[in-house]
Amino acid sequence: MSPDMTFKNFNKVCIYGVGAIGGWIGARLAGAGCQVSTVARGATLDALSQHGLRLREAGRDGVWPVLASAEPAQLGVQDLVVIAVKAPALLAVARCMSPLIGPGTVVLTAMNGVPWWFFQGFGGPFENSRLSAVDATGEIGAAIPAACVVGCVVHASCASEPGCVRHHFGNKLIIGEPSGRQTERVAQLAALFQDAGFEASVSEQIQKDIWYKLWGNMTMNPISALTGATTDLILGDELVRGFVSRVMLEAREIGARIGIPIQQQPEDRHAVTLKLGAFKTSMLQDVEAGKAVELDALVTVVRELGVLTEVATPFTDALLGLSRLQARVRGLY
Numbered sequence: 001m002s003p004d005m006t007f008k009n010f011n012k013v014c015i016y017g018v019g020a021i022g023g024w025i026g027a028r029l030a031g032a033g034c035q036v037s038t039v040a041r042g043a044t045l046d047a048l049s050q051h052g053l054r055l056r057e058a059g060r061d062g063v064w065p066v067l068a069s070a071e072p073a074q075l076g077v078q079d080l081v082v083i084a085v086k087a088p089a090l091l092a093v094a095r096c097m098s099p100l101i102g103p104g105t106v107v108l109t110a111m112n113g114v115p116w117w118f119f120q121g122f123g124g125p126f127e128n129s130r131l132s133a134v135d136a137t138g139e140i141g142a143a144i145p146a147a148c149v150v151g152c153v154v155h156a157s158c159a160s161e162p163g164c165v166r167h168h169f170g171n172k173l174i175i176g177e178p179s180g181r182q183t184e185r186v187a188q189l190a191a192l193f194q195d196a197g198f199e200a201s202v203s204e205q206i207q208k209d210i211w212y213k214l215w216g217n218m219t220m221n222p223i224s225a226l227t228g229a230t231t232d233l234i235l236g237d238e239l240v241r242g243f244v245s246r247v248m249l250e251a252r253e254i255g256a257r258i259g260i261p262i263q264q265q266p267e268d269r270h271a272v273t274l275k276l277g278a279f280k281t282s283m284l285q286d287v288e289a290g291k292a293v294e295l296d297a298l299v300t301v302v303r304e305l306g307v308l309t310e311v312a313t314p315f316t317d318a319l320l321g322l323s324r325l326q327a328r329v330r331g332l333y
Contacts, residue, residue, distance in 0.1 A: 010192050011035055014078040014100055016093055018044055018053070018068075020158035021110055022084030023165035025173075027055035030064035032196035037067040037075045039096075045070055047163025057167035060197070077102035080189070082152075084110045086286070087134065087297035094143040106185060107148040108175070112217060112282070113297025114305075116140045117149050118207060121179030126258055126308070133301035150186060151176050151206035153213055157279070169276075172199045176206030208260040215251055215262060216269050218298045218316075219244045221283035222323035225293060230278040235270050244270075246315040251302055257309040286332070293327045295320065 013034045015026035022038075030036040030053065040048055048068035055062055069075055078100045085093055090111070101107065109115050116135035119126045135141055156170030173193050177183055186202050193200035203209050220231050223240065227233075235241050245266035252262050286293050299320045306313035327333035 010080040010106070010189065012076075012078045013037070013080045013082065014039065014072075014075055015066075016072075016081060016083050016097070016100075017085035017089070018048065018160075018163075019084065019086075020160040020165055021154055021156070022082060023053060023160050023163075024055065024156065024158045024167055025082055025084065025110060026066065027053050027062070027064055027165060028196040028198065029192070030066060031055075031060070031062065032192065034192075034196075035067075036064070037069070037078070039070065039072055039075070040068050041070045043162040044068075051163055054164040055167065056164065072096050073099040075100060078105055081105060081107045082110055083107065086292065087111060087113055087294035088292040090116075090134075091140060094140040097144060101145065101148060105148050106150050106189065107144055108150050108152050108189070110152045110154050110173075111297070112221075113214060113294060114210065114301040115151065115297075117146065117151070117178050118210070120146050120149065121177070121181075122207065122259075124259055129308070131301055131304055133296045133304045146178075149178060150189065151178060151203075151210065153203075153206065153209045155213070171197075172201075174201055174203050174206065174209045176203035176209070178206065180205050205260065211251075211255050211260045212262060214298065214302075215248055215255075216273055217281075218251060218302055219247050219319065220273065221281045221298055222293075222295065222319055224281040224284040225287045226323055226326055228284065230280055230284075231273055231276065232278040235274055241270065243315065243319075247319055250306065250311060250313045250316050254302065254305050254309050254311045254313075257311060258305065287327075287330065290330075291332065293323075293332050295323055295327060295333060299323065 013029050013036050015022045015038045018038045018040050026036050045068050052063045052065045081100050119129040130138055153174040155172035157168040159166045177186055190200045190202050223234050248266040255262055283293050302316050303313055303320055
């Protein structure tokens with residue numbers, strides 16, 4: 001089915017990955033009147049089943065009943081599926097998603113890093129190239145129909161415990177078709193998010209928004225995981241800050257060669273990051289919690305894109321090697 005033929009109301013919404021971001025989006029959509037279901041396991045499943053989905057944020061604390069199950073088949077076909085898991089979990093999710101997807105289902109990826117569909121409908125010499133770093137066998141792309149996918153970039157900070165999300169700051173969702181087309185389904189999806197209280201906008205090239213967010217995340221996350229430092233300390237060290245800038249310049253050159261240029265200098269982005277104050281990145285939080293780290297979607301894929309575009313990446317390689325070694329020693333990769 002063509003994306004232009006999927007104009008509809010998004011009444012049935014499934015959140016796959018009810019963590020900080022997934023729970024935040026799910027609670028907001030439930031508050032906007034959507035019938036929200038969740039795929040969850042363990043303590044999260046128990047909390048959602050017993051108490052509903054709780055959201056704590058300034059002026060909008062509340063609890064919403066949701067249908068929670070460990071089995072997607074029990075939830076049935078959805079109008080919208082929001083994937084909000086960490087990248088290492090995505091393959092297992094993709095293998096279980098088919099019961100949720102019908103001909104008109106939209107699958108929205110609200111995840112960090114470069115997604116498997118990055119070159120889907122991209123045009124140019126890299127059109128439909130598969131990135132092994134994020135979809136090694138092609139199984140994810142085969143399991144989730146290309147026509148269903150809509151990209152989403154989240155600019156927000158949230159924290160969670162089973163069944164409960166705390167929203168700290170940021171309220172922006174940027175969505176877009178991988179092809180860049182301005183479709184009815186994306187316009188209606190943006191309107192739904194706006195009704196739910198998000199600052200939602202439609203991108204003309206969602207890959208560019210993904211790449212811009214990655215431009216900061218690909219350094220701050222692994223360096224914080226390696227050092228245990230908050231972002232202000234990372235950028236406050238002259239030598240580390242210089243290293244971060246060199247990695248970012250490599251990524252900026254890769255972006256220019258694939259058609260998603262970044263006009264800023266690294267120092268411009270450092271200034272933005274410093275305004276956020278001292279905070280722990282999501283990867284540092286994962287290391288401290290003993291969870292798998294999403295290095296491949298943030299760093300390994302950049303190295304792969306460097307090979308693809310013939311951009312030398314010695315600083316990215318060093319960052320990846322050190323981060324990957326640490327994660328392997330800790331059993332997190």
